[in-house]
Amino acid sequence: xxxxxxxxxxxxxxxxxxxxxxxxxxxxxxxxxxxxxxxxxxxxxxxxxxxxxxxxxxxxxxxxxxxxxxxxxxxxxxxxxxxxxxxxxxxxxxxxxxxxxxxxxxxxxxxxxxxxxxxxxxxxxxxxxxxxxxxxxxxxxxxxxxxxxxxxxxxxxxxxxxxxxxxxxxxxxxxxxxxxxxxxxxxxxxxxxxxxxxxxxxxxxxxxxxxxxxxxxxxxxxxxxxxxxxxxxxxxxxxxxxxxxxxxxxxxxxxxxxxxxxxxxxxxxxxxxxxxxxxxxxxxxxxxxxxxxxxxxxxxxxxxxxxxxxxxxxxxxxxxxxxxxxxxxxxxxxxxxxxxxxxxxxxxxxxxxxxxxxxxxxxxxx
Amino acid sequence: xxxxxxxxxxxxxxxxxxxxxxxxxxxxxxxxxxxxxxxxxxxxxxxxxxxxxxxxxxxxxxxxxxxxxxxxxxxxxxxxxxxxxxxxxxxxxxxxxxxxxxxxxxxxxxxxxxxxxxxxxxxxxxxxxxxxxxxxxxxxxxxxxxxxxxxxxxxxxxxxxxxxxxxxxxxxxxxxxxxxxxxxxxxxxxxxxxxxxxxxxxxxxxxxxxxxxxxxxxxxxxxxxxxxxxxxxxxxxxxxxxxxxxxxxxxxxxxxxxxxxxxxxxxxxxxxxxxxxxxxxxxxxxxxxxxxxxxxxxxxxxxxxxxxxxxxxxxxxxxxxxxxxxxxxxxxxxxxxxxxxxxxxxxxxxxxxxxxxxxxxxxxxxxxxxxxxxxxxxxxxxxxxxxxxxxxxxxxxxxxxxxxxxxxxxxxxxxxxxxxxxxxxxxxxxxxxxxxxxxxxxxxxxxxxxxxxxxxxxxxxxxxxxxxxxxxxxxxxxxxxxxxxxxxxxxxxxxxxxxxxxxxxxxxx
Numbered sequence: 060x061x062x063x064x065x066x067x068x069x070x071x072x073x074x075x076x077x078x079x080x081x082x083x084x085x086x087x088x089x090x091x092x093x094x095x096x097x098x099x100x101x102x103x104x105x106x107x108x109x110x111x112x113x114x115x116x117x118x119x120x121x122x123x124x125x126x127x128x129x130x131x132x133x134x135x136x137x138x139x140x141x142x143x144x145x146x147x148x149x150x151x152x153x154x155x156x157x158x159x160x161x162x163x164x165x166x167x168x169x170x171x172x173x174x175x176x177x178x179x180x181x182x183x184x185x186x187x188x189x190x191x192x193x194x195x196x197x198x199x200x201x202x203x204x205x206x207x208x209x210x211x212x213x214x215x216x217x218x219x220x221x222x223x224x225x226x227x228x229x230x231x232x233x234x235x236x237x238x239x240x241x242x243x244x245x246x247x248x249x250x251x252x253x254x255x256x257x258x259x260x261x262x263x264x265x266x267x268x269x270x271x272x273x274x275x276x277x278x279x280x281x282x283x284x285x286x287x288x289x290x291x292x293x294x295x296x297x298x299x300x301x302x303x304x305x306x307x308x309x310x311x312x313x314x315x316x317x318x319x320x321x322x323x324x325x326x327x328x329x330x331x332x333x334x335x336x337x338x339x340x341x342x343x344x345x346x347x348x349x350x351x352x353x354x355x356x357x358x359x360x361x362x363x364x365x366x367x368x369x370x371x372x373x374x375x376x377x378x379x380x381x382x383x384x385x386x387x388x389x390x391x392x393x394x395x396x397x398x399x400x401x402x403x404x405x406x407x408x409x410x411x412x413x414x415x416x417x418x419x420x421x422x423x424x425x
Numbered sequence: 426x427x428x429x430x431x432x433x434x435x436x437x438x439x440x441x442x443x444x445x446x447x448x449x450x451x452x453x454x455x456x457x458x459x460x461x462x463x464x465x466x467x468x469x470x471x472x473x474x475x476x477x478x479x480x481x482x483x484x485x486x487x488x489x490x491x492x493x494x495x496x497x498x499x500x501x502x503x504x505x506x507x508x509x510x511x512x513x514x515x516x517x518x519x520x521x522x523x524x525x526x527x528x529x530x531x532x533x534x535x536x537x538x539x540x541x542x543x544x545x546x547x548x549x550x551x552x553x554x555x556x557x558x559x560x561x562x563x564x565x566x567x568x569x570x571x572x573x574x575x576x577x578x579x580x581x582x583x584x585x586x587x588x589x590x591x592x593x594x595x596x597x598x599x600x601x602x603x604x605x606x607x608x609x610x611x612x613x614x615x616x617x618x619x620x621x622x623x624x625x626x627x628x629x630x631x632x633x634x635x636x637x638x639x640x641x642x643x644x645x646x647x648x649x650x651x652x653x654x655x656x657x658x659x660x661x662x663x664x665x666x667x668x669x670x671x672x673x674x675x676x677x678x679x680x681x682x683x684x685x686x687x688x689x690x691x692x693x694x695x696x697x698x699x700x701x702x703x704x705x706x707x708x709x710x711x712x713x714x715x716x717x718x719x720x721x722x723x724x725x726x727x728x729x730x731x732x733x734x735x736x737x738x739x740x741x742x743x744x745x746x747x748x749x750x751x752x753x754x755x756x757x758x759x760x761x762x763x764x765x766x767x768x769x770x771x772x773x774x775x776x777x778x779x780x781x782x783x784x785x786x787x788x789x790x791x792x793x794x795x796x797x798x799x800x801x802x803x804x805x806x807x808x809x810x811x812x813x814x815x816x817x818x819x820x821x822x823x824x825x826x827x828x829x830x831x832x833x834x835x836x837x838x839x840x841x842x843x844x845x846x847x848x849x850x851x852x853x854x855x856x857x858x859x860x861x862x863x864x865x866x867x868x869x870x871x872x873x874x875x876x877x878x879x880x881x882x883x884x885x886x887x888x889x890x891x892x893x894x895x896x897x898x899x900x901x902x903x904x905x906x907x908x909x910x911x912x913x914x915x916x917x918x919x920x921x922x923x924x925x926x927x928x929x930x931x932x933x934x
Contacts, residue, residue: 297752
């Protein structure tokens with residue numbers, strides 16, 4: 060008989076092993092899925108998971124895709140640990156790109172070392188402003204931040220669309236719904252010559268290190284953990300719930316906005332309606348894949364980025380459907396959440412009769 | 426009717442081990458028909474584990490049980506109930522937003538719920554003197570009345586054995602008398618009762634026989650009426666304990682003052698605080714007695730600072746208005762609190778003892794510098810607490826949840842006491858700890874008071890309050906009586922206050 064029983068303490072081994080187990084299960088499922096579709100499963104798996112690591116160009120693309128994922132997931136993870144469920148990073152990403160991009164357009168042809176930092180600041184502030192809406196509604200009216208932040212994603216995407224169709228449209232662009240190309244002073248410096256990898260990746264690494272430090276030994280990290288684990292104990296300790304909600308939304312919104320402006324001033328170079336491609340949602344998977352720990356997120360972000368690139372490659376060379384990437388990402392999150400139970404529980408194989416680990420009973424006597 | 430067997434229930438060599446603990450070791454005893462049988466033992470002696478096996482919640486590792494002479498091995502509580510065994514748990518499983526009859530209907534065998542359940546509830550409850558209105562919401566009932574719902578639910582299933590786990594801990598002395606009358610009547614009708622308690626006088630007054638457990642083993646079976654409370658205590662504890670002695674009151678100036686605090690509860694079935702007024706003087710220990718759920722939690726929230734009050738000077742600490750102050754600010758000023766719920770309120774089960782020390786000791790012990798936590802400082806402090814209060818743990822890096830209830834309690838009390846507060850508020854300070862550790866905690870509290878601190882103890886354990894308090898107040902229905910000198914009060918007078926206006930009939934919600 061199988062029995063699931065609670066562990067006395069959470070298993071540290073399982074904590075680190077489950078992401079790998081989930082990855083293996085995902086690959087096996089993908090294998091079966093491709094076989095069922097009549098495609099060569101070995102080749103597809105190779106294209107998605109290994110091929111992106113084989114050339115400098117694809118590695119640089121890996122950095123391009125991983126940058127927004129890591130930045131956003133790092134911010135989200137802080138909130139998730141505190142039980143603050145910001146699901147709308149995609150919207151904050153979009154608004155960040157919009158405010159940063161608008162600043163870049165306003166400073167068009169203006170030179171100076173301060174131009175790019177100002178644009179980035181505007182992007183971060185834009186993301187924070189968008190995140191302030193669910194934060195305010197939650198702390199003031201106790202609304203559900205999941206719904207509010209999620210719905211604001213669609214508002215943000217439409218807002219971007221309206222503006223690039225109108226106010227921010229390129230005056231010389233023959234009515235195409237896109238902005239001017241940003242001038243050089245407004246573009247992210249390139250990290251590796253000849254590729255699209257930009258210094259935003261270094262900012263993402265810095266964010267990971269700072270977040271790890273905060274969680275490890277700063278009082279803010281402690282507050283976040285306590286609020287998430289035991290809200291009543293947090294009140295007993297004197298931590299304000301609404302204070303934490305605000306801080307988490309500002310950090311995650313700010314980082315998502317920063318990721319948005321990096322995307323606009325980095326690989327894209329202008330504002331287009333198709334700028335938001337789902338990084339804000341994929342970052343949720345990254346955050347959980349990384350066990351809500353910054354260093355785990357770094358690895359998770361690189362892995363998910365490889366599924367983007369590999370998915371595209373498989374799409375082109377094997378004519379697999381575009382949703383392949385999404386299927387893989389979904390499978391990964393599914394298996395991750397499913398295997399999560401082994402951290403706090405273990406499965407025990409019980410013989411039909413209860414085991415007798417203790418001495419047999421003595422004859423009863425009175 | 427002549428019973429087929431001399432005994433209703435027989436246990437032989439029951440053994441049950443949990444990781445690291447042998448909860449029951451070769452336990453054997455017998456319960457006769459119509460007998461009120463006491464299971465006596467300290468917290469952690471293995472009483473609860475034993476009855477959970479009889480009720481089918483747990484299964485023994487080895488040993489056999491017989492019911493009516495037949496082998497009895499229930500796989501789950503439903504099977505136990507089908508065999509005529511009922512249980513009234515210490516913590517009730519009732520839905521506050523449903524009525525009495527709805528709760529009973531949900532909790533019994535669907536076969537029994539058919540027909541006119543309502544009138545049967547009235548019939549059974551009236552017959553046994555446990556009057557209940559089947560149409561009232563559980564949330565509007567006092568704790569004592571909720572227990573009646575549980576008992577009536579049991580009785581409707583025509584049990585042959587009822588297990589009662591510490592039933593009097595939630596009752597006023599007067600309600601206890603009513604319960605005992607019911608239990609005696611049941612016994613006369615042939616229904617056996619397994620009565621779990623650590624209160625010696627109750628057992629002497631009520632039970633025909635007693636099985637005494639210590640450390641998971643049966644140490645004696647006796648007739649309680651022939652024993653003294655002292656001899657029972659020695660059997661139960663295994664040593665002679667000398668309770669903490671209070672040598673005369675040496676109360677100083679008022680350190681803490683609460684004036685006319687009125688605060689509606691934030692919970693739908695919570696208790697509103699009404700005009701709570703209280704003074705604490707340096708050097709004294711004041712006790713607050715009361716049945717659980719009469720505003721103790723709400724009062725604690727206000728004392729900790731989780732809920733602030735206005736005007737700010739409604740609460741004063743050493744003359745300073747703190748009504749609007751946060752918990753941290755109150756701690757800096759010298760006020761420390763221990764709320765009743767250990768898991769998730771006073772401590773975080775998933776965090777290490779070191780982190781739990783940071784939780785409430787960080788401001789007074791300066792664990793935080795420039796926003797960064799000094800984990801080494803917190804570790805040293807946790808080790809001190811563990812050593813001073815004899816906390817049994819594998820190490821201060823282990824999660825609080827891995828400690829037994831009593832050991833976690835010792836850690837939490839130690840964590841607050843060793844911060845040397847000027848005002849200490851503790852709810853149920855010795856909950857779940859053994860007699861030796863309880864005496865140590867009481868002594869530490871007495872020492873703290875000697876040093877000039879004002880101490881407030883909120884407890885449901887009247888014996889504890891009478892033993893260490895200088896003055897005792899009673900909380901009932903969110904109202905606090907004025908504390909009276911412990912020499913002037915009697916158990917009866919406190920019991921009457923504990924009943925408040927809601928003793929027999931609850932006030933409207």
